Amino acid sequence: MHSLLKRANKIPGDFGLPFIGEAAQLFGLQQLYYHNQYQKYGNIFKTKIMDMKFVVIADPKVNQIVLKDQSYKVSSKLGWKFLEPILGNGILLQDGYQHQSTRRLIYPALHGEALSNYVYTIQQATAQYLEEWVNDTPNILLERLRKLVLNISCKLFLGSNDVQEINELSQWFSDYTNGLRTVIRLNTPITRFGRACLARKRLEDYIYSQIEARRTSKNLKESKDVLGLLMASIDEEGNYLADVEIATQTIQLLFGGHETTARLLCWVLIELANHPDWKNKLRREQLENTSGNDLTISELNQLLKMKCVIKEVERLYPPTYFIPRGVIEDIEINGYIVPAGWFVMLSPLLTHRLHEIYHQPNTFNPARFLPPLEEDKKHPFALIGFGGGPHRCLGYGLAQVEMKIILSTILRNFEWSFSPATSINEPVLQPSKLDTILKIHLKRIS
Numbered sequence: 001m002h003s004l005l006k007r008a009n010k011i012p013g014d015f016g017l018p019f020i021g022e023a024a025q026l027f028g029l030q031q032l033y034y035h036n037q038y039q040k041y042g043n044i045f046k047t048k049i050m051d052m053k054f055v056v057i058a059d060p061k062v063n064q065i066v067l068k069d070q071s072y073k074v075s076s077k078l079g080w081k082f083l084e085p086i087l088g089n090g091i092l093l094q095d096g097y098q099h100q101s102t103r104r105l106i107y108p109a110l111h112g113e114a115l116s117n118y119v120y121t122i123q124q125a126t127a128q129y130l131e132e133w134v135n136d137t138p139n140i141l142l143e144r145l146r147k148l149v150l151n152i153s154c155k156l157f158l159g160s161n162d163v164q165e166i167n168e169l170s171q172w173f174s175d176y177t178n179g180l181r182t183v184i185r186l187n188t189p190i191t192r193f194g195r196a197c198l199a200r201k202r203l204e205d206y207i208y209s210q211i212e213a214r215r216t217s218k219n220l221k222e223s224k225d226v227l228g229l230l231m232a233s234i235d236e237e238g239n240y241l242a243d244v245e246i247a248t249q250t251i252q253l254l255f256g257g258h259e260t261t262a263r264l265l266c267w268v269l270i271e272l273a274n275h276p277d278w279k280n281k282l283r284r285e286q287l288e289n290t291s292g293n294d295l296t297i298s299e300l301n302q303l304l305k306m307k308c309v310i311k312e313v314e315r316l317y318p319p320t321y322f323i324p325r326g327v328i329e330d331i332e333i334n335g336y337i338v339p340a341g342w343f344v345m346l347s348p349l350l351t352h353r354l355h356e357i358y359h360q361p362n363t364f365n366p367a368r369f370l371p372p373l374e375e376d377k378k379h380p381f382a383l384i385g386f387g388g389g390p391h392r393c394l395g396y397g398l399a400q401v402e403m404k405i406i407l408s409t410i411l412r413n414f415e416w417s418f419s420p421a422t423s424i425n426e427p428v429l430q431p432s433k434l435d436t437i438l439k440i441h442l443k444r445i446s
């Protein structure tokens with residue numbers, strides 16, 4: 001069997017320059033790098049980033065093998081290792097039994113009754129933030145949405161309601177995430193990375209002080225935020241999270257849900273401005289299915305057209321546009337044997353634009369997800385913006401609720417436009433070049 005397989009070195013592609021490989025192209029061009037390589041080599045190609053050899057692949061069947069069926073042959077911890085200095089032992093950087101155990105303990109804080117209890121807080125935080133936003137000068141779209149999501153998260157995760165405290169937490173959190181976008185990883189007070197490490201320490205200390213305060217006041221059962229639920233979580237084997245794990249996992253959850261949700265929302269707003277027909281459809285759907293500004297989970301579940309718009313943006317602009325795994329046991333991928341020591345990079349970005357799955361894949365068409373088309377149903381791993389298998393996004397439900405509430409509130413009360421006035425010509429192949437410069441103008445509908 002093995003003799004029929006080709007060696008991974010035979011995969012088309014380029015290892016790039018000595019020492020750095022193709023790191024410069026990859027970090028410089030971001031999404032465009034993958035589109036370019038796909039044009040050149042097709043849906044499987046090799047590359048090297050520093051001293052790590054990668055196979056990049058866009059194929060639903062392989063997505064299923066790597067994420068689910070043979071996930072024991074790969075490691076998420078190794079794949080995401082570059083996040084370790086910042087994320088520590090967060091759940092995404094765990095494998096095997098440890099990962100399963102942490103996942104069981106975090107799950108209740110993001111699902112079922114907990115999720116329903118978050119709706120009110122999300123609505124309040126959104127309404128309050130949009131009031132400030134509408135009276136403020138136009139600002140960069142992505143910055144606006146990052147702040148909104150962070151505002152919601154501080155309330156939802158840490159139970160914080162104090163404006164000054166939220167501002168301070170937000171500042172630490174942006175210092176912390178900015179550190180991730182830096183290549184120079186020197187821990188000194190004058191580097192971005194150093195400031196990120198300090199910010200992480202402050203966030204941890206804040207969480208420890210909150211844990212202490214809650215234990216002292218003994219009202220653990222009443223605290224309905226994520227931190228409280230993590231503190232109270234015990235699985236059927238009697239395992240619970242130690243304080244250090246609660247802090248690590250809370251920071252991982254804040255991190256996992258922040259940039260991703262903000263970026264996806266950015267592109268929903270851009271695409272709706274670009275497709276007024278869909279904006280009108282969503283407004284009509286709002287009026288037909290919701291009673292007013294007090295939304296419930298069951299009302300949100302009625303918003304099928306909004307669900308399709310969000311899915312279409314997940315397809316075209318997946319915020320997590322690569323999913324890396326370190327190979328720990330030789331694995332067969334499309335006729336090649338990829339040895340332990342290499343890395344596999346699954347590509348939601350390229351998978352979502354495969355012609356064999358999606359009709360006119362570069363066109364924005366949310367109706368592709370409605371019956372009878374339901375194009376994503378052609379394969380269970382054809383739409384992987386939230387991953388799949390054992391590491392599938394734990395915050396999927398929360399992200400959907402959050403995005404639907406924010407969008408509903410905006411659609412009902414506001415109109416928006418962008419400057420510089422840009423007509424978006426599809427396909428947009430480098431979205432991160434646009435969402436970081438566009439300024440959004442928000443106007444109340446009179």
Ligand code: HEM
Nearest residue numbers: 091092256257260261264320385386387391393394395399
């Ligand atoms: C639009 C928003 C979001 C997107 C596109 C997204 C995407 C993803 C993806 C692709 C993965 C899988 C990574 C992998 O397999 O290597 C993932 C995992 C994860 N996400 Fe999300 N996410 C979003 C929102 C959230 C939110 C709001 C939270 C938490 C509040 C969250 C928490 C997590 C966690 C904890 C994991 C790791 C799960 C595990 O390792 O078992 N995400 N997310």
